[in-house]
Amino acid sequence: MCGIVGYIGQQQASPIIIDGLRRLEYRGYDSAGICTLENGELQIYRAEGKLINLENILRETPATGSRGIGHTRWATHGKPSEINAHPHKAGDFVVVHNGIIENYLKLKEMLQAAGHNFSSETDTEIIAHLVEENYKGSGDFETAVRKTLNEVQGAYAVAIICRQEPDKLIAAKLGSPLVVGQGQGEYFVASDIPAMLSHTREMIFLEDGEMVVFTEQEMRFTDLAGDELQKQSKTITWSPLMAEKGGYKHFMLKEIYEQPRAVADTIAGRLQAEEGDIYLEDIGLSDEQLQQLDKIFIIACGTSWHAGLVGKFYIEKLARVPVEIDIASEFRYRDPIVGENSLTVLISQSGETADTLAGLREAKGKGGKTLCVCNVVDSSIARESDGVIYTHAGPEIGVASTKAFTTQLVALYQLALKLGRVRGLLTADQCREQVEALLTLPRKLEEALEIDGHVEEISREFMNARDFLYLGRGNQYPIALEGALKLKEISYIHAEGYPAGEMKHGPIALIDEQLPVVVLVPRNDTYEKVVSNLEEVKARGGKVIAVVSGDDSELIDKVDAIIRVPEINDDLMPLLTSIPMQLLAYHVAVFKGTDVDQPRNLAKSVTVE
Incomplete structure (x- = not known):
């Protein structure tokens, strides 16, 4: 959430900063602003709403100068408004900030007592005033920033400029991502890589408690x-x-169609079909350590948590290690029993999810081993974990995760196979059979995408429903949860996912002629059970959309709509049934006219609690 872009060099800063902010729009925001510095003059422009509102202001009154900072804000302290938008100014100092300053009220009272007047409701403005106050004592920009950052508590990524020292731009981070870009005679700083990719590919990742000072000639790093x-x-x-739409109407649709490629990239180099084994280069744990594991925790948020639920099925089935799965925001507060032979698996697309990062530190603090499944190289979670399994999905811009989810499932399946082999639960022949199925997955995903037009027709029929119910059993239950989440996220229709067998314990009361019920019913050991649940829905007048595998024709007369995905082994079926879940949500949202890529109130990377 939120986006920071900073620039210092020989070019005009404003177009570079605005372009960078545009490339960070996927993170979610409700206002935007920019500050440039030229000839000792600070020029600050801010606007509520989308970035285009700020751009319209800048067309009338350009922001000039070869250094500056910009920001897209997602409200935490204070409602979305121009006055609460960043940058914030105090005296000669201007700051943009991601994160939350936990002791801001105490600091604000202290600063007000010292004569400071505040113009916004934000915690960020505290930083600017505190730097101004500390500058009085030192007369040095760097010293004042460093002293300020030692006084604030919470999470931050900041970029700060000073009118009295116009040759410098300072940035720092603690618990919120910040990346430095090195160009030819120019430097960049941003919340994420895409903001700078059109200017440089040379990146430096700041660690917590690190600060960088830029001039036009150099950059210096300190603690x-x-x-x-x-x-x-x-x-x-x-x-x-890679971060452009590539001819698709929305990033989300492009990313849905990128899944065969993303899965193939995540598989590449890891499957040893002839040996019947899995090679995970960066796992960070020896075979002996994997053999000694007595418990695995999986912690994640949102869509990644749904991937973890499927991962539990994989690991317990193939490696016979007990798995506990937690929502990350709950894990750290329940005092989990983590031992030296426990492994905590963290799942995060961005590698910066605040609650997941806190869970990682909780597990490490208790002496357990850690392994992350992540899409961003050298992200905070990847750096702090003992090992990592990267999902090679490439940039995912749409807020509603698609290809990140399916590549997470692949990574977890690879982990389960690795554990099964190392622990002697899978023979080479058994693993080879699983590997061969995995190798067919990209092609099967391409086949699954051929249902797009059919799903679009179904979406048109049910787009006006006020509620949806999603049902599944076994490893399809998490896909039901994911399908419901996708619909909620981008169409704003209320939807719930349930285990199909749990329907009789409450949700059946909701079923009437107006309720569409999506039932995941591929051919597996629970097929007959799910069909019985489906018939219970029809008996009460519900509208059934069935997702089936292969050429299953038994249900044609029992349902209102049927969606077919290719056949594959039951372990990998969740990857195929997730495709219609994504497409259904997408097309319903398009028909309803909602903002598919940037749904309201949501952010791509949630970097605060």
Whole structure:
């Protein structure tokens, strides 16, 4: 959530900053602003709503200068408004900030007592005033920022400029992502990689408690005690075009169609079909350590939590290790029993999810081993975990996760196979059979996408429903949850996912002629049970949309609509049934005219609690 972009160099800063903010729109925001510095003059422009509102202001009154900072805000303290939008100014200092300052009320009272007057409702304005106050004592911009950051409590990524020291731009982070870009005679700082990719691929990732000072000639890294740090840059291979729509109407649809490629990339180099084994290069744990595991925790949020629910089925079935799965925001507060032979698996698309990162630190603090499933190289969770399984989905811009979800399922399946082999539960032949099925998955996903037009027709028929119910059993239950979440996220229709067998314990009371019920009923061990649940829905007048596998024709006369996905082994079927869940949500949202890629109130990367 929120986006920061900063620039210092020889070019006009404003177009670079606005372009970077546009590339961060996927993070979710409700206002935007920019500050540039030229000839000792600070120029600040802010606007409520979408970035286009700020751009319209800048067309009338351009922001000039070769250094500046910009921000897209998602409201935490104070309602969305122009006055609460960033940047915030106090005296000669201007700041943009992501995160939450937990002790801002105490600091505000102290600053008000010292004569400071505040113009916004935000916690961020505290930072600007505190830097101004600390500058009085030191007369040095860097010292004042460092002292301020040692006084605030909470999470932050900040970028700050100073009218009295116009040759400098300072940025720092604690618990909120910040990336530095190194160009030719120019420097960039941003919340995420896509903001800078059209200018440079040389990136440096700030760690918690680190600060960077930019001038046109150099950049210097220090900790908050002022000690110099040496940092190495990494070359990012994503091209700017990877973050463009590529001819699709929405990023979400593009990303749905990218799933065969994303899954193939996540498989590549890891499957050893001849040996009947899995190779996970960065897992960070020896075979001996994997053999000694007595419990696995999986923690995640939102869509990643649904992936974790499927992962529990995989691991317990293939490796016979007991798995507990937690929503990350609950894990850290329940005092989990984590031992030295416990493994905590963290799942996060961005690798910056605040609650998941806190859960990681809780598990490590109790002496357990950690492994993350993540899409962003060198993100905070990836850096702090003992090991990582990267999902090679590429940039995911749409807020509603699609290809990140399916690649997470693939990564968890690979982990389960690895554990099964190492622990002697799977023979080479058994693993080889699973690997061969996994190798067919990209093609099967392409076949599944051929239902798009049919799902669009079904979506048109049911777009005006006020509620949806999604039912599934076994490893299809998490897909029911995911289908309901997708519909809620982008169409704003109320939807619930339930285990099909649980329907009789409450949700059946909701069923009438107006309620569409999506039933996941591929051919597996629970097929007959789910068909019985489906018939219970029809007996009460509900409208049934059945998702079936292969050429199943038994249900044609029992349902109102049928969606077919290809056949594959039951373990991998959740990847195929997730496709119609995504497409149904997408087309309903398009018909309703909602903002598919940036749904209201949501952010792509949730970096505060």
